[in-house]
Amino acid sequence: MGHWFVTLDASLKARWQKAFPDAQSSTADVVEQHAKSGDLVWIASSVASWPTLTQRLVPMGLTVVILSYSPHDKEALKALDLGARGYVHTLAAVSVLEQVALVVSNQGIWVGQELLAKVIGGSFRALSQRTEAPANDYDDHLGVLTERERGVALAVARGATNKEVARQLDITERTVKAHLSAIFRKLSVRDRLQLMLKLSSTNERVVS
């Protein structure tokens, strides 16, 4: 199994070479063309194209780990969502990187404990609601919305612009506005900011 490093920061390469002496540091293109199935690819999130790169590499059978200088849950979730199998601090100790390599190359997923706790906590709400409370906080806010409106509301709650929502749902921006007007009226909020607050207050899952 080979290791590949993708970064713009030259100072990182020395660090990584130390952790994995037989690793190769290269560009996105080179990795895409020469990496073999099963190889492990470490990508710095400072590489702007890391999401698309991840999306391309994962289907090729490569294992991707994202490294971030300022790890945060949202980016971690995005990384996992795109198929990455690990999310670590760029400056994690070499011993940690070795452990990460071990875990992810054996079908494991490596993620920080804060995120893990949140994921578990979020699942808890979903589970407990189904088992004992049919009327849940999901319905409290989003239940009055139609399926389509829910989709728009969630996209907006993630910070998307109207244009982005339109692209995501493959409808025109005008339609997004129409749905939003209905959402605002039904939920009694004045704009997308208040909508965001309303949803995030009781429905953390919108970020995942």
Add this chain to the structure above:
Amino acid sequence: MGHWFVTLDASLKARWQKAFPDAQSSTADVVEQHAKSGDLVWIASSVASWPTLTQRLVPMGLTVVILSYSPHDKEALKALDLGARGYVHTLAAVSVLEQVALVVSNQGIWVGQELLAKVIGGSFRALSQRTEAPANDYDDHLGVLTERERGVALAVARGATNKEVARQLDITERTVKAHLSAIFRKLSVRDRLQLMLKLSSTNERVVS
């Protein structure tokens, strides 16, 4: 690193003293006032106020483990959601308690394997990374801002419009815009929505 025990059950104290001879058994108030950052606090779930106590202790930099006579998934998830880092049976073997202490005091999370398997379907590994530099998340995001910029950022994160912020801080709308421009640049966000997300993601306090 000190150990603190919070319980109403006197019989537990002897047990815990055996596991951790240098530990202190005391009340919630005492712990809150004397425990130091990094200390490990064991709380029996028979203490009715354990959720609120956990919520107060975690932000203080304390590591919290909840002990339950009748462990169940729902309570465990609630504990984790509140920031506890471990959930164990009150009568777990002393050797187990020692392992728990080792894991949680090294940034790990301890939960029963049944729960872990149930919630995450076996795809996650309960390994954890030690994220160095535990600069708190407040400074992570807002530390680079000036005092005034922080005020503007927090107001906007609560969903206020520029006009409202201007009124609140008794400055012109133009000044609010100037501060916002600086905030966006410093925090690398494109607009107030992303700012909102960035702040609420790791700093729940701003929205509450």
Add this chain to the structure above:
DNA sequence: TCTATTTCTGTCCATCGGTACAATATTTTT
């Protein structure tokens, strides 16, 4: 004292966001 930082303000302008009028087609309910 000089400099850098911070705070506050101005105008202009392009874009975004939301509403007010719409209309049409599809699906669901009665």
Add this chain to the structure above:
DNA sequence: AAAAATATTGTACCGATGGACAGAAATAGA
């Protein structure tokens, strides 16, 4: 079948937002 709800798109209007140029006063540090 008729009615209601849902999903879609259009034009026009206007306030909100954010950047592009600014400038000026106060404060803190060297």
